[in-house]
Amino acid sequence: MQKIIILDFGSQTTQLIGRRVRELDTFCEILPYNKFPHDDPDVIGVILSGSPLSVNQADAFCLQFDGLRGKYPLLGICYGAQLMADTFGGKVESSDTREYGRANLTEIDATDPLLKGIDVGAQVWMSHGDTITVLPEGFRTIASTPTVHQAAYRGIGEEKLWGVQFHPEVFHTLCGKQLLENFVVGICGSRKDWSAAHFVDTTIEELRRQVGNDRVILGLSGGVDSSVTAVLLHRAIGDKLTCIFVDHGLLRKDEFSDVMGLYEGLGLNVIGVDASQKFYSELAGVTDPERKRKIIGKGFIDVFEAEAQKITDARWLAQGTIYPDRIESMNITGKVIKSHHNVGGLPEKMNLKICEPLRWLFKDEVRRVGRQLGIPERLIGRHPFPGPGLAVRILGDITPEKVHVLQEADDIFIRGLREWQTEDGDVLYNKVWQAGVVLLPVQSVGVMGDERTYEQAVALRAVTSTDAMTADWAHLPYDFMAKVSNEIINKVRGVNRVCYDISSKPPATIEWE
Ligand code: XMP
Numbered sequence: 001m002q003k004i005i006i007l008d009f010g011s012q013t014t015q016l017i018g019r020r021v022r023e024l025d026t027f028c029e030i031l032p033y034n035k036f037p038h039d040d041p042d043v044i045g046v047i048l049s050g051s052p053l054s055v056n057q058a059d060a061f062c063l064q065f066d067g068l069r070g071k072y073p074l075l076g077i078c079y080g081a082q083l084m085a086d087t088f089g090g091k092v093e094s095s096d097t098r099e100y101g102r103a104n105l106t107e108i109d110a111t112d113p114l115l116k117g118i119d120v121g122a123q124v125w126m127s128h129g130d131t132i133t134v135l136p137e138g139f140r141t142i143a144s145t146p147t148v149h150q151a152a153y154r155g156i157g158e159e160k161l162w163g164v165q166f167h168p169e170v171f172h173t174l175c176g177k178q179l180l181e182n183f184v185v186g187i188c189g190s191r192k193d194w195s196a197a198h199f200v201d202t203t204i205e206e207l208r209r210q211v212g213n214d215r216v217i218l219g220l221s222g223g224v225d226s227s228v229t230a231v232l233l234h235r236a237i238g239d240k241l242t243c244i245f246v247d248h249g250l251l252r253k254d255e256f257s258d259v260m261g262l263y264e265g266l267g268l269n270v271i272g273v274d275a276s277q278k279f280y281s282e283l284a285g286v287t288d289p290e291r292k293r294k295i296i297g298k299g300f301i302d303v304f305e306a307e308a309q310k311i312t313d314a315r316w317l318a319q320g321t322i323y324p325d326r327i328e329s330m331n332i333t334g335k336v337i338k339s340h341h342n343v344g345g346l347p348e349k350m351n352l353k354i355c356e357p358l359r360w361l362f363k364d365e366v367r368r369v370g371r372q373l374g375i376p377e378r379l380i381g382r383h384p385f386p387g388p389g390l391a392v393r394i395l396g397d398i399t400p401e402k403v404h405v406l407q408e409a410d411d412i413f414i415r416g417l418r419e420w421q422t423e424d425g426d427v428l429y430n431k432v433w434q435a436g437v438v439l440l441p442v443q444s445v446g447v448m449g450d451e452r453t454y455e456q457a458v459a460l461r462a463v464t465s466t467d468a469m470t471a472d473w474a475h476l477p478y479d480f481m482a483k484v485s486n487e488i489i490n491k492v493r494g495v496n497r498v499c500y501d502i503s504s505k506p507p508a509t510i511e512w513e
Pocket residue numbers: 293384385386387388392434468505508509510511512
């Protein structure tokens with residue numbers, strides 16, 4: 001399959017470049033800047049990312065252009081553009097002020113294929129300290145802004161080499177999608193052959209080749225990634241896949257039975273393990289959030305391992321790892337890669353091989369693949385839910401009674417979101433990234449009927465986001481909040497006050513613990 005290589009020089013937006021290319025139905029790989037796959041016949045073009053560094057720094061990341069320039073179309077973004085200008089004989093200097101934010105292209109060479117369909121005045125997003133002051137000999141400027149003369153340049157003559165000082169991958173560069181399409185499709189000649197249907201077909205074949213007749217085990221969480229992994233594997237190897245779904249007693253109301261029902265409806269072979277008592281007893285009296293997380297993480301591995309060991313012929317452990325979890329180049333300085341596996345240590349102990357069929361996908365692609373596989377929208381469109389579950393939403397110690405109160409309040413809120421119609425014919429649930437209720441360690445005075453009450457307060461949390469890195473509180477309709485608040489106070493014994501959390505991330509986080 002054709003692919004674009006994105007060489008990563010450490011920019012925070014490198015992943016976004018990858019997502020934009022995939023949105024053009026074109027496969028891409030993000031690799032550290034010094035790991036170009038010279039013998040890969042499928043490469044059709046190369047994008048050089050931005051970087052926090054300056055090309056004039058002694059320890060700046062350099063690139064060997066032998067075997068790149070003249071062989072593939074090249075597009076340098078920000079640092080990538082500066083690096084090419086500097087390497088090929090131009091000059092890059094630090095500007096007096098960092099240029100950050102919105103700018104408009106005031107001059108454009110409309111005949112250039114990179115700028116096809118982009119008009120004078122197009123908005124772009126700048127983020128740079130250095131500026132290209134002199135272009136290499138024979139290179140020419142193809143776009144400028146009032147303050148940046150070399151906003152975009154082209155190499156010599158018809159050479160397929162371009163540099164842009166702005167960031168086409170970010171949302172605020174309104175012409176960015178067009179520019180990237182011009183490069184990926186118009187210039188590199190992408191056939192746009194990366195689609196969910198294609199992914200499903202090739203992955204099923206690949207899985208059959210990879211695991212053959214071996215048995216595979218998989219930990220299901222009810223989340224999108226593990227569910228899609230399970231269905232893909234089931235399509236490939238049928239009952240040779242055994243799934244394990246652990247109930248730590250901190251799931252939402254009826255979630256364990258609901259999700260088990262959905263999985264069974266999909267024909268999956270699932271072992272459900274109710275381990276709630278073990279978790280409740282280990283968590284009794286523990287108030288420190290990090291200790292809670294550790295106890296749950298270890299408890300989860302113990303239960304999973306005990307079950308997995310009963311499946312004596314298992315050779316593989318499948319995981320729902322997705323691309324952003326493992327982009328090595330996100331850390332091109334070579335330090336730790338984020339450890340995210342919730343069954344860490346298990347593969348070695350049980351001598352299992354790892355199988356990660358979603359390892360190339362971004363989150364939105366996982367959902368597309370899930371839909372392609374016919375997985376019900378109720379599983380695909382689910383909000384993210386933290387591994388430690390309601391434990392991080394009960395401030396202070398955890399008791400089964402508190403879990404019950406929170407489950408009831410949370411159920412009213414989430415059901416309400418699922419049922420509340422929005423003007424565009426959708427429901428409120430689909431308009432927020434994530435939502436839940438937090439049980440506060442606070443009691444307050446209230447009055448119900450003729451009686452004074454002294455009961456607990458809960459906080460509703462609902463946020464909008466695209467990746468959970470930043471989030472804003474969701475501006476839910478007042479009528480909706482009034483309905484939910486009434487229902488919680490009237491129906492959930494032990495709660496007499498409902499608040500709404502209006503903090504954004506940063507500086508707050510989505511979860512309270
Ligand atoms: P925060 O609270 O850091 O959460 O803004 C960002 C996203 O991560 C989820 N989250 C977790 N997921 N284990 C998980 O699997 C955890 O310990 C954990 N803590 C937070 C959170 O629900 C949100 O989607």
